[in-house]
Amino acid sequence: MNKISAAGKEIIKLVVAGPVNAGKSTLIRSVSDVPVLCTNELATDDVAVLKDYTTVAMDHGLFYPDGNREIHLYGTPGQRRFDFMWDILAEGAAGIVLLVDGSDPESVNELGYIRGHFDRQCALPVIVGVSRHDAVAASHTDSIAADLGIECGHVMAVDPRSPDDSKLLLLHLCDRISKRETAGATAA
Numbered sequence: 001m002n003k004i005s006a007a008g009k010e011i012i013k014l015v016v017a018g019p020v021n022a023g024k025s026t027l028i029r030s031v032s033d034v035p036v037l038c039t040n041e042l043a044t045d046d047v048a049v050l051k052d053y054t055t056v057a058m059d060h061g062l063f064y065p066d067g068n069r070e071i072h073l074y075g076t077p078g079q080r081r082f083d084f085m086w087d088i089l090a091e092g093a094a095g096i097v098l099l100v101d102g103s104d105p106e107s108v109n110e111l112g113y114i115r116g117h118f119d120r121q122c123a124l125p126v127i128v129g130v131s132r133h134d135a136v137a138a139s140h141t142d143s144i145a146a147d148l149g150i151e152c153g154h155v156m157a158v159d160p161r162s163p164d165d166s167k168l169l170l171l172h173l174c175d176r177i178s179k180r181e182t183a184g185a186t187a188a
């Protein structure tokens with residue numbers, strides 16, 4: 001059961017995880033209704049090949065999809081050496097958005113590792129967003145789903161720079177979460 005805010009809204013905490021450069025920080029900036037907190041530092045290791053600055057602790061944003069819910073978004077650093085932050089940020093989360101750069105086989109491979117990490121720590125509902133889908137065949141989402149052993153319907157193409165795309169992905173995960181809660185309540 002999610003918490004209720006002082007304003008009477010349901011608080012849904014989601015973690016946005018995935019390899020470096022998948023678009024995590026971009027997605028949170030695209031949807032947040034408040035200024036985003038970000039912890040970017042100059043990349044000094046192999047990440048510098050991909051981009052100048054990288055998330056070292058977390059990104060935080062808030063998205064109000066309607067009058068009843070507030071979605072708290074916590075973006076993780078992509079690098080394994082910061083994996084202690086993955087566990088800290090997943091505490092109390094209702095679900096996990098896994099983003100992957102669909103045009104980069106290394107990113108897809110690393111997503112398998114990251115997913116395994118979260119599966120071992122917490123069995124939460126997951127949705128996978130495949131970014132840079134403009135650069136790859138649409139059927140690629142199906143092969144990523146097969147690789148990860150995730151239902152095709154839970155792996156979606158997304159452009160994290162697009163608020164509409166990003167919101168659709170988040171709301172799809174929220175649907176999964178509420179269906180699971182309803183099923184749990186019925187079974188109890």
Ligand SMILES: Nc1nc2c(ncn2[C@@H]2O[C@H](COP(=O)(O)OP(=O)(O)O)[C@@H](O)[C@H]2O)c(=O)[nH]1
Nearest residue numbers: 020021022023024025026131132133158159160
């Ligand atoms: N062309 C394109 N660029 C993207 C896409 N997703 C992310 N980017 C770009 O990739 C870069 C890295 O994104 P960032 O959010 O920092 O990735 P993070 O490391 O996962 O937080 C940024 O310049 C984004 O604008 C996409 O779907 N298409």
Ligand SMILES: [Mg+2]
Nearest residue numbers: 024025054055
């Ligand atoms: Mg980032």
